[in-house]
Amino acid sequence: MKNLFALLFSSLILLGCNTVEGIGKDVKRAGEVVESAARK
Numbered sequence: 001m002k003n004l005f006a007l008l009f010s011s012l013i014l015l016g017c018n019t020v021e022g023i024g025k026d027v028k029r030a031g032e033v034v035e036s037a038a039r040k
Contacts, residue, residue, distance in 0.1 A: 005034045 012026040 001034070001038065004037065005030065008033060 008030045009027070012030055013023070
């Protein structure tokens, strides 16, 4: 699970968000994905 989060987070960063606000949204989305996966 930890590796999944690291992979998602790294992917979002590498895809490139140019603003702090955009990075915040991406991190929030990654957290939602991890939370959803944990519920299953």
